[in-house]
Amino acid sequence: EVQLVESGGGLVQPGRSLRLSCAASGFTFDDYAMHWVRQAPGKGLEWVSGISWNSGSIGYADSVKGRFTISRDNAKNSLYLQMNSLRAEDTALYYCAKAVTMIVRASIDYWGQGTLVTVSS
């Protein structure tokens, strides 16, 4: 059974940093691209970032480019999102998600339950 378990969310002040982690199990992690998708309270889905199976291809939404960094450790079956210079508008539930194939340009077939990030003073 595919499991994606996010951690690292919490309350953080504007301008500070936070690192999200996602522990993956139930599939061969290094065969698939991975994504971070967020959802602000009561709002729709927003793609944040994606990374290919070997970290060779990475993409970011314009809203986070230059502030967020996605990475993965295939040896640890883990996905990360380093979030710097956080803003109030980054407040959201952050989902870790698995792509259907090894490239970023693919749909998403599994999602975690999300970790909540709240940016507020």
Added chain:
Amino acid sequence: EIVLTQSPGTLSLSPGERATLSCRASQSVSSSYLAWYQQKPGQAPRLLIYGASSRATGIPDRFSGSGSGTDFTLTISRLEPEDFAVYYCQQYGSSPVTFGQGTKLEIK
């Protein structure tokens, strides 16, 4: 960036009726790299359709997707009570990946 506009914003129908949801892209979606997701309150999204018209594993055949270029449609042939949810389209053919704003399908 490709902007996806979904319509209507809210669709009110009764069980047994047919639902037609639209997703229009601001520019052509390459290779029909268009997916549809269903999200129920308090749950993560679920993949329904990928490649514009291919059903994901375990998705009932009352769900179908069609379209190409800039116009895509999700059709639910006969609504079941569990189909009332929010539906999102997503394009993954161009970077950045983008989602539509969603269509809420509610019980009439």
